[in-house]
Amino acid sequence: MVQGVTLARRQLLQRSLLGLSGMAAGMLLAACGQDGSSGAAPAPASSPAANQSLGNPTAALATPAMPAATTVTGQTPTGRLSELRVALPSMPPQLDPQRDWWLVMQRVYGMVYNQLIRRDWSRNGELVPGLARSWERIDETTIEVVLRDDVVFHDGSPLTAEDVAFTFERTLQGDPELSATGRFPIAEIEVLDRHRLRFVTETPDGAFELRLTKHEASIVPKAYLERVGPQRFQREPVGTGPYRVVEFVPDQRIVLEANEQYFEGRPAADRVVVVAIPEVGTRVAALLNGEIDILVDLPPDQVAVVEQAGGFRVDSFSPLNANYLIVNGLKPPTDKAEIRQALSLAIDRQAIVEQLFGGHGLVPGSVQSIFDPLYVERPPLAYDPERARQLLDQAGYSGEEITFLFDSPTYYPLQREWVELMAGMWRNVGLNVTLHGVEVSQRVEFQRPDTPYHLINNSTGVEVDIVLYKSYGPNSLHQKLFPAGYFDDFNQIVEQARVTVDNRERARLYQQALDIMNEKVMVIVQFTINRLQAMPEKIVLGTDPDFRLDLSPRNFQVRA
Amino acid sequence: MLTVWLVVTAVFVVLRSTGDPVRLLLPEDAPLEQVEALRRELGLDRPIPVQYLRFWSRAISGDLGESLRFHQPASELVLARLWPTAQLGLVAFLLSAVSGLTLGVVTALSRGTAFDRVIMAAMSLLQASPSFFIGIVLILFVSVRLGWLPSSGSGSPRHLILPAVTVALITMASLARLVRSALLEVLRADYVRTARAKGLAEHAVVVRHALRNASLPVVTVLGLELAALLTGTVVVETVFAWPGIGRLAVEAVAVRDYPVVQAVVLVVTIVFVVINFAVDVSYILLDPRVRHV
Numbered sequence: 001m002v003q004g005v006t007l008a009r010r011q012l013l014q015r016s017l018l019g020l021s022g023m024a025a026g027m028l029l030a031a032c033g034q035d036g037s038s039g040a041a042p043a044p045a046s047s048p049a050a051n052q053s054l055g056n057p058t059a060a061l062a063t064p065a066m067p068a069a070t071t072v073t074g075q076t077p078t079g080r081l082s083e084l085r086v087a088l089p090s091m092p093p094q095l096d097p098q099r100d101w102w103l104v105m106q107r108v109y110g111m112v113y114n115q116l117i118r119r120d121w122s123r124n125g126e127l128v129p130g131l132a133r134s135w136e137r138i139d140e141t142t143i144e145v146v147l148r149d150d151v152v153f154h155d156g157s158p159l160t161a162e163d164v165a166f167t168f169e170r171t172l173q174g175d176p177e178l179s180a181t182g183r184f185p186i187a188e189i190e191v192l193d194r195h196r197l198r199f200v201t202e203t204p205d206g207a208f209e210l211r212l213t214k215h216e217a218s219i220v221p222k223a224y225l226e227r228v229g230p231q232r233f234q235r236e237p238v239g240t241g242p243y244r245v246v247e248f249v250p251d252q253r254i255v256l257e258a259n260e261q262y263f264e265g266r267p268a269a270d271r272v273v274v275v276a277i278p279e280v281g282t283r284v285a286a287l288l289n290g291e292i293d294i295l296v297d298l299p300p301d302q303v304a305v306v307e308q309a310g311g312f313r314v315d316s317f318s319p320l321n322a323n324y325l326i327v328n329g330l331k332p333p334t335d336k337a338e339i340r341q342a343l344s345l346a347i348d349r350q351a352i353v354e355q356l357f358g359g360h361g362l363v364p365g366s367v368q369s370i371f372d373p374l375y376v377e378r379p380p381l382a383y384d385p386e387r388a389r390q391l392l393d394q395a396g397y398s399g400e401e402i403t404f405l406f407d408s409p410t411y412y413p414l415q416r417e418w419v420e421l422m423a424g425m426w427r428n429v430g431l432n433v434t435l436h437g438v439e440v441s442q443r444v445e446f447q448r449p450d451t452p453y454h455l456i457n458n459s460t461g462v463e464v465d466i467v468l469y470k471s472y473g474p475n476s477l478h479q480k481l482f483p484a485g486y487f488d489d490f491n492q493i494v495e496q497a498r499v500t501v502d503n504r505e506r507a508r509l510y511q512q513a514l515d516i517m518n519e520k521v522m523v524i525v526q527f528t529i530n531r532l533q534a535m536p537e538k539i540v541l542g543t544d545p546d547f548r549l550d551l552s553p554r555n556f557q558v559r560a
Numbered sequence: 561m562l563t564v565w566l567v568v569t570a571v572f573v574v575l576r577s578t579g580d581p582v583r584l585l586l587p588e589d590a591p592l593e594q595v596e597a598l599r600r601e602l603g604l605d606r607p608i609p610v611q612y613l614r615f616w617s618r619a620i621s622g623d624l625g626e627s628l629r630f631h632q633p634a635s636e637l638v639l640a641r642l643w644p645t646a647q648l649g650l651v652a653f654l655l656s657a658v659s660g661l662t663l664g665v666v667t668a669l670s671r672g673t674a675f676d677r678v679i680m681a682a683m684s685l686l687q688a689s690p691s692f693f694i695g696i697v698l699i700l701f702v703s704v705r706l707g708w709l710p711s712s713g714s715g716s717p718r719h720l721i722l723p724a725v726t727v728a729l730i731t732m733a734s735l736a737r738l739v740r741s742a743l744l745e746v747l748r749a750d751y752v753r754t755a756r757a758k759g760l761a762e763h764a765v766v767v768r769h770a771l772r773n774a775s776l777p778v779v780t781v782l783g784l785e786l787a788a789l790l791t792g793t794v795v796v797e798t799v800f801a802w803p804g805i806g807r808l809a810v811e812a813v814a815v816r817d818y819p820v821v822q823a824v825v826l827v828v829t830i831v832f833v834v835i836n837f838a839v840d841v842s843y844i845l846l847d848p849r850v851r852h853v
Contacts, residue, residue: 090811093630100585176597179587234631250630250637252714252803277712277801279692285699285711441816444583477592 079538079560084269086549087283087292091251091276094234097218098170098180103547106215107296108274110548111256112154113218113239116145116164117209121544125371127209131159131219131240133195140204140501141187147195151263153221154244161197165189166222168199180216184208206501207465210373214546242267242552251276265553272551287312293539296549298532299413300357306534316360316530317543320369320463323412325404325524326447326456329484334402334454337486338395340521342388343402343455346429349381349527352418360530366514367525369462371545374507381518381525388429399432404455405446408437412459412529419457422526447481455524462528464510469494472522486520567829572615572822576608581628581816602628615822624826625819629812634823637808642827644714645804648797649789651724656731657782663732664739669766671744680740686733695726695799712801723800727793731785738781742774749773775846783839790835791828 092105097113118130135145151159168189171180185208188200201208211217224238235248242264243256254274258267275292277283284302287295288309298306298314306312333339353361364370365378406419419435426433436453438446446453461467472478474491490513497509517523535541542555550556582599599605603614618625624634663683667676686694702722703711713719746752747770755765794806805824812820 093627174597176594176601179590181594182591231631250632250640251808275713275801278807279712279799279801281696282699282712282799282801285696285704286713289704289707289711291710291712439814441580441584441814445580475591477590480592 078268079558081269081293081539081558083271083273084294084539084551085292086272086274086294086296087277087286088274089276089278089280089283089297091254091274093250095237095245095248095254096220096230096234097237097239098167098178098216098220099230099234100179101215106547107549108254109215109218110241110544110550111243111272112237112241112245113215113220114151114241115213115215115217115219116147117212119213119371119546121542125373125545127213127373130213131164132212135209137501138198141201142198143201143208144192144196144198147197148263149195151240152261153224153240154238154259155221155224157221157223159219159221159240160194161191163222164197164219165191166225167217167219170220171216183214183216184211204499204501206503206506207498210463210465215548242556243272262552267551267553268556268558269551287534290536293535294541294549295534296531297413298534300360300530300532301414303358303360303532311537312534313537314532314534315541315543316532318362318370318528318545319531319547320371320461320545321459322364322367322369322462322528323457323459323526324367325526326458326478326482327521327524328451328454328456329482329486329520329522330449331451331454333395333397333400335484336395337520338391339397339402340524342391342395342397342429343426343431344521344524345382345384345388345391346425346431347422347524347526348383348385348425350383352421353527353529356414356418356421357529360532361527362530363527364462364525366518367460367462367467367523368464368510368514369528369545372463372465374464374503374510376507376511378511378514385425385429388431392430397430399430402426402431402433402454403436403452404433404457405436405438405443405453406457407440407443409439411440415457418526447477449481449483451481458523464497464514465506468510468513469498472517473498484522486516486522490516490520490522563833564826564829568822568826569612571825572612572818573608575813575816575818575821576611581818584815585628619826624823627812627817627820629815629817629820634819637820638805638823638827641803641805641808644802645797645806646790647720648723648727648793648802648804649786649791651720652727652731652793653786653789655724655728656735656785659728660732660735661739661778663736665743665766665771667736668740668743668747671740680737683733683736686729687737689730691726691730691793691795692799694729695723695796698722698726699799712799714801714803719800719802723796723802726800727789727796731789735778735781735785739774739778742777743770746770746774772846776843779842779846780839783835783842787832787835790831 086107088104088107090104092102092108094100095105095108095112097105097109101109115130116132117127117135119125120128129148131148131151133146133148135143138144145164147159147161147164149158153159153163168184168186170178171182171184172186173181175181185202185205186199187202190198190200192198199208205211219240220233221238225233228236235250237245240263242259242262244259245254246257247253247255252275256272256274258270260266277286277292280299280302283292283295284298284305286292287306303314303316306314327340327343328334329340334343349363353359353363362370363380365380368375404419404423407415410416416437423433423435433455443456447456460471470476472490473494474487479487479491493509493513493516497506497513500506500509531543531545531547533541533543538559540557540559542550544550544555582595582602582604586595586598596605603611606614615625622635624638626632627634627637630637663679667679670676699711699722702708709722710719711722752765752770755769756762760769791805793804794810796802797804797807798810805828809821809824809828811817812824
């Protein structure tokens with residue numbers, strides 16, 4: 001379609017320059033491996049988790065100003081595509097949603113699977129029925145779920161309560177190869193009849209409904225999985241989603257066909273072909289050329305290139321993910337709260353978001369996302385270099401070296417640039433920070449008690465129900481690795497919040513925990529970088545902060 | 561054989577000295593117990609010498625282990641990538657060998673003319689350009705602007721053209737420069753003057769006397785280039801999303817997918833050794849002096 005694009009010479013030049021800058025990042029990735037894409041990279045927001053009883057939506061709690069998100073509801077389209085081509089930076093190595101959920105896998109899970117409950121992003125992420133027709137809290141620890149009775153798996157078998165029970169029992173068996181192991185605090189699952197079952201949680205768990213919306217809560221077919229075994233299932237997956245996998249060529253392509261019996265209606269494209277184009281510049285060229293229809297993870301510096309070409313729409317949206325720095329609270333000088341505060345106050349986050357990301361990002365007030373069901377608005381993290389200098393004086397800081405470990409090659413777009421900008425800002429207030437780039441595989445190894453580093457870059461999911469207890473709480477890896485002395489109050493609060501079912505009360509408790517996190521600077525939250533997706537104007541695809549490519553007809557349409 | 565053993569062993573040890581595949585396979589906040597359990601399951605908790613012995617005892621029977629990332633045999637993954645790599649490598653090699661030789665000979669014979677200077681300047685420029693730059697420029701012009709060829713992917717001969725030309729351009733440039741200087745060297749030699757003096761036609765002088773003698777360094781370089789092309793051109797494969805062995809290796813190293821890296825290294829080393837051997841044999845054919853040693 002865009003075949004005939006002719007470009008003025010100048011545009012072409014600009015484009016190639018832009019392409020090159022994107023490429024520099026891409027090349028680095030390629031050269032050292034680890035592309036974010038390639039996999040192990042931080043699958044953002046992968047924690048499972050928790051929350052909210054939808055039954056009594058406390059939804060009023062959170063009404064963040066929503067960044068412009070494309071939502072598809074209410075449209076009456078409706079053209080069709082015979083084939084939709086999607087380019088990812090790398091191919092998902094496998095498609096068992098409970099085994100792993102790296103970013104590239106999450107994209108495809110949005111086509112193949114459903115969960116009992118889903119978040120409706122056109123309504124600020126409200127929890128709405130998915131495969132469950134309804135759910136209800138019987139008591140503090142018991143949730144009863146009623147399933148839809150019109151859902152069939154791709155192999156033709158109907159969805160029953162047995163499949164749901166099987167799905168969650170899989171995570172309770174201690175299988176270390178399933179990343180979903182231990183993600184659901186379930187004591188017991190009771191199948192009541194063909195379409196009804198009860199979950200009994202180990203302790204009261206206000207976050208259970210939220211956990212049911214996550215990738216690892218994707219419902220898998222019991223009979224089929226038991227028949228083919230987990231190995232084959234990874235490549236011949238069967239779900240309930242709008243598309244079924246018909247061909248899986250490892251590392252080359254995945255071909256999917258529309259599920260004509262999909263319970264939310266007939267999907268808008270007959271076939272979907274997923275391919276990998278690792279290099280950003282090439283991915284953009286392929287979109288402009290009409291070789292692919294959906295480009296995900298467009299870096300912010302490439303937006304102008306796509307927009308100038310004409311005929312394309314770029315959607316920019318905030319994901320359930322935040323970038324932050326782990327701060328070593330055991331090792332001088334970052335064992336002093338003043339130093340940690342100064343490190344945080346010295347960063348002009350707004351400038352980085354505006355200048356470097358072209359405004360495609362936001363500065364949060366804590367690690368919590370605006371899309372958290374328990375979100376409570378708070379002012380963006382402060383930038384105050386004067387105060388930072390004062391704090392350094394108070395702490396008697398005299399230029400001791402602070403070491404900062406970051407991913408190289410980088411995973412996030414423009415990460416090297418923002419790391420260097422931050423280093424400059426720190427230097428401006430007199431902090432002596434030295435940068436050390438290492439591969440991701442080594443960076444994760446340096447997250448240990450005797451780490452020689454003070455700051456380590458990382459990213460996290462951002463729903464308090466999911467991350468505060470699990471990632472930073474008393475039994476978290478974080479506290480085992482950095483058992484600094486400032487966790488006591490925090491631990492008490494998150495312990496209490498974890499077993500509080502009432503949403504308002506839990507939200508209040510978590511705000512206290514976030515206050516402590518900010519005050520003690522347990523981590524240095526940086527910003528949330530928007531995700532960008534680009535496609536021809538006739539394709540309408542709702543954005544999903546939880547990283548799915550949700551191709552159900554309510555979210556994906558083609559204009560006639 | 562010794563070479564193969566040395567290389568594989570070195571890679572085995574170096575790989576295991578940095579990075580931890582298990583931490584990369586699981587979510588970052590996975591509990592340590594789960595990390596340890598998976599490490600045990602994958603056999604990565606054992607001492608390196610034990611892992612090493614296990615690797616060889618299996619490798620001898622053709623089992624190179626299962627990819628940690630794809631959960632399928634590493635040998636299958638490597639074999640699936642061999643053909644696309646060979647296609648790209650061979651086509652690029654032929655293109656570059658023919659064009660490089662031709663340009664080298666023509667410029668050597670027209671030495672000092674404007675033509676020679678322009679071509680040699682262009683060759684230097686090409687040789688100095690990073691391949692991703694050449695690749696992206698080709699994509700922008702040929703693919704996006706002119707719409708003649710697809711920008712990336714594989715599956716048809718049309719997909720092969722751009723990556724092959726990109727690889728060939730760079731190899732051609734170095735080859736042309738090498739052929740030109742080797743030939744110039746030889747053209748000054750006494751036996752060439754003798755050949756001319758005895759009245760041989762110019763083409764006979766060049767082809768039978770000069771070229772043949774200039775061919776030794778060229779064959780050596782050709783052999784190395786062929787081996788390099790057959791074992792993957794990471795950057796070009798990445799730019800054009802070509803499913804080659806180089807990209808496989810780089811991605812596997814990144815996540816410390818040990819079995820895949822080892823399998824690639826094994827195959828690549830064998831290809832290098834075989835081609836080196838072929839080059840040595842060709843010396844015997846080309847250079848009578850070697851035969852008598």
